[in-house]
Amino acid sequence: MAFTLPDPLSSAPLPFDTVIDVRSPSEYAEDHVPGAISLPVFSDEERAKVGTIYVQDSPFLARKVGAAILARNAAAHLEGPLADKDGGWKPLVYCWRGGQRSGGFATILGQIGWRVDKVEGGYQSYRRAVVKALYEGExxxxxxxxxxxxxxxxxxxxxxxxxxxxxxxxxxxxxxxxxxxxxxxxxxxxxxxxxxxxxxxxxxxxxxxxxxxxxxxxxxxxxxxxxxxxxxxxxxxxxxxxxxxxxxxxxxxxxxxxxxxxxxxxxxxxxxxxxxxxxxxxxxxxxxxxxxxxxxxxxxxxxxxxxxxxxxxxxxxxxxxxxxxxxxxxxxxxxxxxxxxxxxxxxx
The missing domain is CATH 3.40.50 (Rossmann fold)
Structure with missing residues (x-):
């Protein structure tokens, strides 16, 4: 499933307990969905490494290496910031465009038994809505x-x-x-x-x-x-x-x-x-x-x-x-x- 974010000018609360940004720390630092916490599945260096493998070697190898990195970082988050979450916790996860980073992390959370969803279109969909409101609308x-x-x-x-x-x-x-x-x-x-x-x-x-x-x-x-x-x-x-x-x-x-x-x-x-x-x-x-x-x-x-x-x-x-x-x-x-x-x- 994928969740569509509401109009950014809406004051209605999201129907989730926690919004999780799984992008790299530098991406989060530049901008993020208001209220989201940062639980990166790749560090900045790991993201660059996977991107280089994707371009210079093959997409398959990049996905394989990336999956291993994601699994290690997901384990650290589960044993750290998420260790106290009970079975009723409901998270919303997003990455850059709603692809493999958020999909992979959401799959792990879902297999544990949490009612997890991810943002349709990822951060890019949120950013387009902000631009529409502040640059194109009234x-x-x-x-x-x-x-x-x-x-x-x-x-x-x-x-x-x-x-x-x-x-x-x-x-x-x-x-x-x-x-x-x-x-x-x-x-x-x-x-x-x-x-x-x-x-x-x-x-x-x-x-x-x-x-x-x-x-x-x-x-x-x-x-x-x-x-x-x-x-x-x-x-x-x-x-x-x-x-x-x-x-x-x-x-x-x-x-x-x-x-x-x-x-x-x-x-x-x-x-x-x-x-x-x-x-x-x-x-x-x-x-x-x-x-x-x-x-x-x-x-x-x-x-x-x-x-x-x-x-x-x-x-x-x-x-x-x-x-x-x-x-x-x-x-x-x-x-x-x-x-x-x-x-x-x-x-x-």
Whole structure:
């Protein structure tokens, strides 16, 4: 038997206890069906070995060698991660295209007595559905953008609105990037992995209620915002946050305090701006970083780098609701209340 995965935007749970990805670790790391665990039947090296035998020797020998490797790895999984599964456990297994890797592992599980199924078309069928939803279709969600210059606490306010029951989509969190030169938060997911995380987040949102999304460019770090969502963002009404420059500078100094304690890393990032601002200005900014004058540096970056770019890229042909805010704790709480109230009225 083979199980057809539902629409990736569906929030309905799958009728299985565990979804198992039997592809190699690198394939799983790039992307996988949300919620799936990794139990590879080939390591990356073993997969390459079998593929080489298939091309250079014969498909028969490749299948023979591959079957032996699969059996050894299946035994390790049965004695390890699956050792505590009882007779009522119901797994769903998939590989790249629903072929021999998932078929072989599913056969072993089925012979034990478990009610096992495999994904029709494997990971490829899931990936085609994601591409159709994010690149070829139209999302049913209604987006409201949270806009504002750098340092207006957009991400912070997203989380505060979510705590008040509002629906939010945190693109920077999904992409693991703060969306600016200084926004690197560590390795970003692969594009496919980002899209799977995005589709999973969208599946958990009610299309009948508005979704608050931080205004971004078409890329978050190196990850592309898929066309279906980008189209919604371009047409969305905006809440435009406004805060005093000095207030934003102090806020940024708090948010990026990790960079403030690593002047060498900060200077390296600033060096990337030489072609835009010239060596003299960058050296003056680097001197501020070295002296620990992060608030002044943040204000300079806002005034000369971020604000002009926001002004150039911001669309002015969409409905916009201005919101003056202060960036102290009380001010952020008041702003979150106002945004939540706006979303509630927008629902009506």
């Amino acid at each position: 999302l049913p969600h209604r987006v409201v953008l949270l806009d504002g210059n750098t340092g207006t606490a957009k991400t912070d306010l997203l989380h505060r609105v979510a705590a008040r029951g509002g629906q939010v989509l945190d693109l920077e969190g999904l992409a693991n990037h703060r969306g600016s030169l200084l926004g690197n938060m560590g390795p970003q997911p692969a594009q496919k992995g980002f899209e799977s995380a995005l589709i999973q987040a969208l599946a958990g949102l009610d299309p009948a209620r508005p979704v608050l999304v931080e205004a971004e460019s078409s890329k978050v770090g190196e990850r592309l915002v898929p066309p279906a969502l980008w189209k919604q963002m371009l047409a969305a009404p905006r809440i435009a946050l406004h805060a005093a420059l000095q207030d934003r500078a102090r806020y940024l100094a708090r948010v990026y305090d990790d960079l403030a304690t690593d002047p060498a890393q900060l200077n390296g990032l600033l060096s990337q701006l030489i072609r835009l601002h010239g060596r003299e200005r960058i050296e003056s900014w680097q001197a501020m970083a070295a002296a620990g004058d992060v608030v002044t540096l943040a204000g300079e970056l806002c005034l000369h780098h971020y604000d002009p770019r926001y002004a150039k890229s911001r669309r002015s042909d969409r409905p916009e609701t201005p919101l003056e805010i202060t960036l102290d704790e009380d001010g952020l709480e008041r702003a979150a209340d106002s945004i939540a109230a706006y979303l509630a009225s927008f629902s009506g």
